[in-house]
Structures are given as structure tokens and as C-alpha cells.
Amino acid sequence: MTADELKQLVRTVPDFPEPGIQFRDITTLIGNGAGLAATVRLLAADAKKAGAQAIAGMEARGFIFGAAVAVELGLPFIAVRKPGKLPVKTIGVDYALEYGTDRLEIDPDAVDAGQRVVIVDDLIATGGTALASVELLRMAGAKADHALFVIDLPDLGGAQKLGAADVAVSALMEFEGD
Template sequence: MHPYSQDLKQQIRTVRDWPKTGVNFRDITPLLQNPSQFRKLIDLLVHRYQSMHLDAVAAVDARGFIIGAPLAYALGVSFVPVRKSGKLPFSTVKSAYNLEYGQAEVELHTDAFAAGAKVLLIDDLLATGGTLLAGIELIQALGAQVVEAAVLVELSELGGREKLAAAKVPVFGVCAFNESE
């Protein structure tokens, strides 16, 4: 665990029973509203990835964009949005997935990556792994390689890390929560 992890974790608010009963929503907006903590998060990720020679940072709609865009800028690589279905205007590839509390679909432009591109996939949270697995599927379908998936919040009890490991994609989680927190 990184020395910043506990400081960052303390900035994340838990909203119980949202968006439905039994779900503990991990709200990152307090962290984003704290300039020094948000800087710590981006700096932590920049230091982790600056020597990996990435070609792109792909980030999942919408909170992943908040982390992924400044990280791509700092690393000097392209930023690619993995959007919710129906949001991209050009030719796309799509992948459906299950959420902890529903279903959804994400898409990428077909020209998002060059063949063989090394891509870091970012999202705010890893729960069951469905969103990130859908993103991985799309990135690989375009001939690029996901070198790692990075998340701010990992809900370790929900098994997402194991599903990504089965897909041969390592995971970097900044903060881990269990259901009782």
C-alpha cells in the first residue's frame, strides 16, 4: 500500500443504501474537492506509470475521466474515453456488462488505438469487475494491450481483482474498502 493511500481513503465518503438498499456507494467527490489530496492521487499515479512507456490512458465514463485525463496529460500520452453506449459520434465497438446493481454497455471509437498500443485502463472503482472487463475487451478488440487497470477504490470482497487476473490484467488499487466500512 502506498503511503498516500490512507490519506486518500479518508477523503472518500460512504453513502449507505444508494442508489438502492444494500449498496454502499463510495463517493470520491470530497477527495476531488480537496486540491492537495487530488494532487496526491494524480502524483501517485504519475510516479507509478511514468516509466512504463504507455501510448494511452483509457478511462471509463464518467468518474474515470476525472482521474484519467490529468494523468494522460502528465504522462504525455493520449487520452481515450470509454463511453456509455450511444455517446460517441463515430464508428464504434461495444461491450455489454453487468454492474453490481444492473446492466450497461460501453463503447470505443474504432480508431481509438494503433495496433499494439500499450494502454493503461482507469476507473474510479473496482467492484465485480464488469465495467473494466468490458473496457479490456474493447481495447483488445482494437489490437491494443492493456498493461494494467488502475482504480482509486477497490471493493475487494466483490471479486473484481480475481476476474481481471483471470483475464491476465494486473490491477493497481489505491484504496481498498470492505463492505463493513
């Protein structure tokens, strides 16, 4: 399947989570076996081109795609978690949301110094979570300079923010607007 065919598998839910928002729902994409397999293959090809030595995915939907890409390439998977989810000593980064803050954490022992870690997630919107993940991986000693997404919402500017942080961004598809 091509990226254009995969785009047809993404459901748009109007007015969720609030009026005026067009929510891009990957549930229909991951619910299609051929679509999910094609998505993973395309992301894995991009990760391989980027020289990935490990794949990182953010909780929760980044786990779906990131872990599958890691398996496809035979690489380690680094789970970027919400606070309090790991039973070991962690390092973390607080980051701003539209209304408040959030935090991401990793086990610093999951990253080897200088290891090229490619971030994989379902969607890039404003870029806050992805930027925090890059910062966190770099704090742990990784070379985090590539991020791959299934969907980019270019009007929200996240890809440009990552680019400004010296992170190459690639997405399989784009949806204009919110």
C-alpha cells in the same frame, strides 16, 4: 499526501443506493485540490511503471482520473463511452450487470495496434465495466494488461476477475465490505 491520507478524504454514504450498501463517494476527494493532485500523481507513477503509451478511462468518473493521468504523463487519453455518445463509427461490447446489460464503445481509430493502454478508473467493484473495457481495447488492437483504480472493494471480486483475464490491478486504497 499518502494513500492512507487520501483514504480519509473519501466519504462513506450508508444505505445508498439501497439499504445495506456503503457507498464510497469520491466527491470529497476530488473536491480537495491537494488530494486530487496527489491521487493523480500516484496513479500516474503506477501508469508510468506499467509502461503506458496511452490511458483509457470509462465514462464518467474514469474521465476525471484518466484524463488527468494522461495529462500528467503527456499521453493520449482514450474515452470509453456509453452507447451513442461518439459521432463516428465505433466498436462496442455488451456486458452483464446485476440486473440487465450495458454497452461500452470506443472510436477504434483512437488506438494504435500494439499500443499499451492502461485503464484508469475511480473504483473496482464487481469488475464488469473494467472487463468490458479490456475486451473492447483488445478488440481495437491495444495491449490492455494493466488497470489502476483509486478504490478497490476486494469483497466484490472485481480485481480477481481482471487478474484472471491477465490484467495486473493496482488500487490506491481498499474498503472492505460492500
